[in-house]
Structures are given as C-alpha cells and as structure tokens.
Amino acid sequence: MKQYDAIVIGGGHNGLVTAAYLARAGKSVLVLERRPRVGGAAVTEEIFPGFKFTMFSYVVSLLRPEIIRDLDLPRHGLHILPLESTVTPMENGDYLAGWADHDETRRELYRHSPRDAEAYDEYGRLMHFMAQAVKPILGMVPPDPTSFAPGDLAGLLKLGKHFRGLGAERLHALVKLMTMSSADFLDEWFETDVLKATKSASGIIGTFLGPRSPGTAYVLLHHYMGELDGVFRAWGFAKGGTGAVSEAIASAARSFGAEIRCDAGVSKVLVRTGRATGVVLENGDELPAGIVVSSLDPRRTFLQLLEPEHLPSHLVADIKRFKFRGSSGKVNLALDALPSFTCMPGVGRQHRGAISISPSLDYVERAYDDAKYGEFSRRPYMDIVFPSMIDPGMAPPGKHVMSIFVQYAPYNLNGGWTDAKREAFGDAVVNTVESFAPGFKSQILHRQVITPLDIERITGLSEGNIFAGELALHQLFFLRPAPGWAKFATPVRGFFQCGSGTHPGGGIMGASGRLAAMRILKDGK
C-alpha cells in the first residue's frame, strides 16, 4: 500500500488549498472527500435537468489573491465575473441602488440623502483602509498571549507595533469595528435607514446575531476584505459557479501531484502513542500517512475523528463550547422568466447584480427576533442573485436560475426541522419575494429549499454553520477554535487542522488552508 506523506481529510476549498501547497512543496498528498465531488460547501450541481446551482455558497470575494497567484488558478479555469450592482427594493415601492459606476451611486444616494452621499466616500475610504490594516493579521499565525515562548512574544510585539502604526484615528475605528453592532457603527455615518439596513446585512451573514447586536460590525469588515484587490466591489461570481473555484484548486493540486479520492469518508484518525499514523475510512480501510490534516470543522475534527482520551479534557470542553448555531438557509429556484420588481419593473441590469431584501433596519432586526426564539423569519433577509444572467451556461436558453441566500433559519428550530417545516420556510421566502415582485411565484419551475440541517447533512458543517463556527469576537484569532490550539496543530502530533474553523476562517477565502500548509511545512514533519 502506498504510504503518503500527508492525508488531507475533506475536499472543501481549504482542504484543497492545503493539499495543493503541500504537494507544491514536494510532499505526496492524498485528499479524501466523503461526497462524490470535491468542493464541500462550494459546489455546483445540476439539481434539475439543465439548471445548475451553486448549492450553498454563491459569491466569491474573499479568495486570497496570493493563493490565486501561487496556485495559478486562472490557468486551472478560475474566471471571476463581476457582480454589477446591489438593488434594495423598499416597502413603499422606492428602491436604493448601488451601481458599478461610482458617480451614479452617489447620485442615487443623493436622492435619498445629500448628507449620506457626502459621507459615503469617506466611509468607503475608511473601510478600505481598515480592511488593508487587518489584512496582515489574516495572513499571520496567531500568537498565544498566554505563552512566554520567544516566538509568541515576538508575535505579540509585532501585533502591537502594527496596531500602533495605524495611527490614533484608525486604531479607534478598529476598536469600534471589533466591538460595535453594525447598526450602531453605521449610525455614526449615515441617516438613510435603507442604506444602513443594506450595509448592515453583510454584518449578520452567517451569524446568529441581528444588526443591532454588538460584534456584527466585525463581520461587516470581514466582508469588506473582498473589496481589496480588485479596486471596488471585487464581489464576484465564478464562471460555472463556486464549484468551479473548487475544481480549479483541485486541478492545481493535481498538477502538483496530489491525489484526490471522492466517495471516501474518513471515520477516524489513527493515533499511536500520541502520534497520528493515518486514517480509517468509513468502509474500514486503513490508510497510513506521516501527517494527517483535517479540514472539517472543529467539532468534527476533535470530537469525531479523535477519541476523547487523545485530548486534554479542557480542550474537549472548549470545543464543546465552540458556537456553531447555523442561521442561514438557501432557496434555489429554476425560473421560466425573470421576476419583475415593483420598484424597478421589467428586466434590466438590476438582474445582473444582487437584489437585497433588507428594506429597513427594523425589518432585518425583526427577522432576527423570530430566530432568537427558535422560529425561522416570517419575512427574512435575503440576498438574491441570478447566476444565469452572469453566466448563461447555468440554465437552458431563455430560462434562469435564482439563488436566494436566506436569513434567519435557525438550526435549532422549535420542534425540529421536518419536511413540512422546510416547505413552510420555502413558502415564507417565496411569498416575501412575491410581495416585492408580484407574479413571481408563477414563474417558478422548480424549487430546492435548504435548511441548516440540510447543510449539515450534506456538507458535514456542524449545525449548518457556513463559517464552520461563528465569527464572534471570542471565537477569532488566538481563540479560534480554542485557546492554545489556534496555530493549526493539535495535541496529537502529526495531526493538523486547516478548515474555516481555524484562524481567520469564513467565506471562500482559503487563508486557513494556506496558513496551515505553511505551518506544516515549517514544522518539517
């Protein structure tokens, strides 16, 4: 039997990135994926004949540019198409739009509030700068502040210097972003409610928080990282869907010599005398390897792949405490024709961008109130895109696919999720869209409703959390996933973590996978 240098468990984008970097450094690498295809939560599937869907995650913005460069992803088929705009229909029939053209966006804002139009550029500059300021931290292995090791002290010192180098004003802005709610933070800048609602929505994505909950301003910033390297609005859509991103990384990994085996779920990591020696597959086969890397979320990595006796009890307690609380669902629709929105009738450029159903802060906050007490939102926040408008290959000619990201759908629904509840949730989504686009329901050919429970069942993400663990302040940096174990290592020698549940985590970013690979290569073994 072939002995691999490294086995990577899970063929999601982070697992693939780790595998690619390890293979590039000359290691023999095997990736084991439980499903029939790679990608994890970044997959494109033809769910209804002729209609292809990005089942779960649907936009690409955060993928680290150094990964695109190092792995030469465009050569492996990565092609990102820009999302042109964001239109928010309002309940009074008006709308708020942000267009690709900066001046046009300003004019549109001016229509709502001259003051906000003035503040918009300054706000954009600040967020752009803050994202730049945080960027080096995303590319850094978090130092452990409880350790007196020289490496950790040097790391802390470097961090301190970096923050002080920002200057007072920006340092204060950073503290605010780390601690405030997105609603409060935006209140300091803008007065137009629908603008604040639409902006704050990116602060709640993937969290079990409302726009008025502290901590959401950080998620707001996290989503701004995407607007870095491609000037403004690097929010984009991968040609062929997000599955194409996974395929590109997989192709790059293979080109460096990595092997990828699908339909090969791993049940356990083999541990002998405190050292990982390989894995056991679900079918009972044992595969030996010098290094084992898990891209699964922390709960599965520590509590499922290992036995409790391999871990110190406080780590088991920390991981059990790690919060997942999936809160988002997805509705994928095959459409006969594009919906016409009351605020902007007909078919037009609005369909080439995102439609944000976030008409007011109170609307989004109320959506959260439902979830807080264990119900799905009766009128949810939604982020809608029409991938077939950007990439015609996604649907048969003349037909369309519509991807609706929905919040909130709590994993722990009162009474639990059932088929009937899933359909009721789908109805709530469709009916809410209908209220902004009358006649829309009659255009639906097929409907797929995905709850957090479905996300968990299909992708393995615990509680269906799309970030493999909430991006809450107390679950970031040296606390992600647990204090003392944020540097990709585990208490089992030769067993590493590389998924989104490690620093910096979240989104199709790949940073965790890359940092983990660097760490493994540096360790030599």
Add this chain to the structure above:
Amino acid sequence: MSYDALVIGAGANGLVTAHYLARAGKHVLVVEQRHAADPSADIGWVPDVVIRDLGLARAGLRIEQPDPWITVPLAGGRGGGGTLELSRDIGRSVEAIRHISPSDAAKWPEFCNRMRTLAGVLERLYLVPPPDIESTDARELARIAGLGLYVRRRGKQTVIDLARILPMSITELLDDWFESDVLKGLLGALGIWHLKQGPRAGGTAFNFLHHHAGSPAGVFRPPRSNVTQALSALPGVEVRHGERANVLAPNGRATGVVLEKSGEEILAPLVVSSADPRSTLQPVAIELDPEFGRAVDNIKARGVVARGTLTLESTPAYSTLCIAPSLDYLEHAYDDAKYGRDSATPYVEVQKTDGRLELHVQYVPYTDGAANVQRHQALQLRVAQVLGAQPSQVKLHSPDEEELQHGSTEGHLYHGELTLDQILFMRPVPGWSRYRTPIEGLYLCGSGTHPGGGIPGAAGRNAAREML
C-alpha cells in the same frame, strides 16, 4: 470672590474631584443644579482609597452590603413557589441553589472565584487613568507593560478568560456554566444594567463584571451607600445649590462658568464638569473641532432605566427583590425597547436602603425627551402588576423625565453606556480619555469618563489626580 477651580455638579464624582483639589490647596466652588441633595442611595463600589484619602468614614459614610444580597420569587404564584435567596457565604448559596439545580450548585463556588479574579483585574484598571495605547512615552509604555504583566501573573486561565469573556454576551457566559433559568435570570440582569442591549448582546458579560467590581466573591449586586451625602458633609469645599451652570470658553479656553438663571459669570482658571460629556461639551466644543464634535455627538447614552421608589405599608424582609425570571424574559423585555416601546414585562428590581425601597425598571427607553402622562401611567401599572402592588405605591422617573428635569443627556445615569467601544481609552470619546478636552482648562470628571458609572468617586479621583 475668586476661585482656583469650579466644579459643575455635586454628585459623588464632582464632590470627590472638588475635595481632592481642595486638599491640594485650591479654592474650589461646586455648582449644583438641584436645590436639595438627591435622597436616593448611591449604588456601586466606593473605592477604599477614596474613603481613606478623604476621611469619609468620619463624615458618616455608611456602606450597605446586604446579606442575603438577593431574593427571587420562584414560579408558582406570588410567594407560593417559595424564594431563592443568595448569601455572601458561598456555602449557604450552594445549599440554596441545590434546591433548584444540584448541577448549578456544584459549579457555584468555581464560578464565583473565576468572576472574582476577573473583576479584580478590572478594579486595578479602574483606579488609574486608562492606558494610553498611542503613547510613545517610556513611562506610559512601562505602565502598560506592567498592567500586562499583572494580568499574566494571575495565570493562563485569567488571560484566556479576559479575552474570551469580555466580548461575550452574558447569555453565552451563563449558558457555559448553569442550567437554571432563575439563577441565570438574576445574574443576567446585572449584565444589562443601563445598557440598551439585551442579554444576548456581546459585551454584556463585561458589563456584568464591571458591576461585580468591588464586591466579594459570590455577591453579584454592588453595595449601596450614602457616599454623596457623606461627601456633602465634608468641610473644605463651597457648594452652591439650585444653579445650572454652563462652561464659558471664549477662544477655546475655559475661563469660568455662567449661571443659567441669573446670567452671573463666575471666573476660574480651571473648570471641571461632572455633568455628562454631551451636555457639557456640545454647546462649546462643536465649532472648535468638528471631528471632536462628531465624536461627542456619537456618544451612546441611550437611557433605558426608570428609577423611582416603592411605598409599602410594612417594610419587607428582603434587601433586594429581583424580578427577572429568565434570560429570555430579559431578552423579550429588550425586544420592546429596540422598537422604542417600554417593556411589556419589564425587569424590575427593588433595592432596600436605609428602609427606603428604590426601584430599577428596565427597559424604559428614552424617546423624545417629552413627558407623556399616558405612557407614564401605563408603565406604573405594569410595574405594580409585576410587583403585586398598587399603582399608587409606585413612583417612577423615566429617562425622558430625567432629562427634562436634570438635563442629563437622554436620561442616562452613567452618562454613556458601558459598551466595549465606550470604555477605557475610548471613554468618553476616543483619544480624549484622560479627563482633558480640546478646550484648555476644561476637564471632565463624571461617569461619562473612565471608569464609568456605578463606581462613585473613581472617575472623580482619577480626574483630580490628572489635573494635579
């Protein structure tokens, strides 16, 4: 008559500053808008160093640390389900908690110790000016390093707890430890004190620890005292009552105050305000520096607490009665406030001090600064229902009424919410945490400055030391 220093406001912090200045040989006048001293108790930890420095024990200071420190009615009708009473003695509390949850009882001692250690770190931070993280001064850097080292010496667990717990919500913190709704409700209530946030909001765990500072392990309600009264009795400082004073600051330099009623100007080279930063600074600082002005406008001081008194025919046996049966109860109470309504089922606490029964009712959000008779009566009725009393026995001041009568911005008792973005070097506004303002000669010394409300005298002492 000439003064070396004028202090606006004769609350605990204003008086503490005035007395420290007076002790340093300054001739000080305090101007207070109220005609008579506020009879309500001071709630919060009075630092020992203030008591010692100013000789407050001899001036009649009484600090009440009731034992048992809290009484909570258990479900099963009024009194029918018995009560949960928690004591200073951890062992007795364990016994009491055992009746509702053996598992929670087992965790109580460890929880109390962990929280005490963290509150101890806060206490140390609170008795000195906040660390100036922008400073390049070697002494300040050494001081920050010293604080860091102090924390590290408390052990690994303390460093992790601080980083993990401070940004958490009180709900998450309590869910980590306990299962009993009753226990989590009474503890969680302390985490939302004077915040327009619910128990699920990040930072409420910090607010909980803030209010634990100064209390012994196992006691999660701050002591109550007559510190303002004791300070008023101290000789050495002149106080003028019944005058609302505004800062005089021509050409960006404070020269004194002007009294609102008579227009009389009183001059002094040093002006210190213990009033809230927004009402102090908005009239004078806005044109001076637009950035600073914007920061002052952005101070969040959204009053959410109605305070008042309860009059009963006979004095009840409890020292503190808490109606906050669960974290969800508190969260529901907050939901109303989010949309600008008074809580349909508010969190109500009755605090007995010197025989007086004082009320803390949350959430009663500040709305428009106007008195609204209908709203007032509806609230009175609700609080009476919650307590099983007659509406006529309940007297309340909403934040709107508080602002109308005393001018404190949005009726916020702490002059600014204790959220993570408004503490330490961010309080009262980022970069101006050392009690100074862009107006030369004008200082702040009230709850709006570090370390904030609920610690009477700490800000006043820190401010006076900065001035001297």
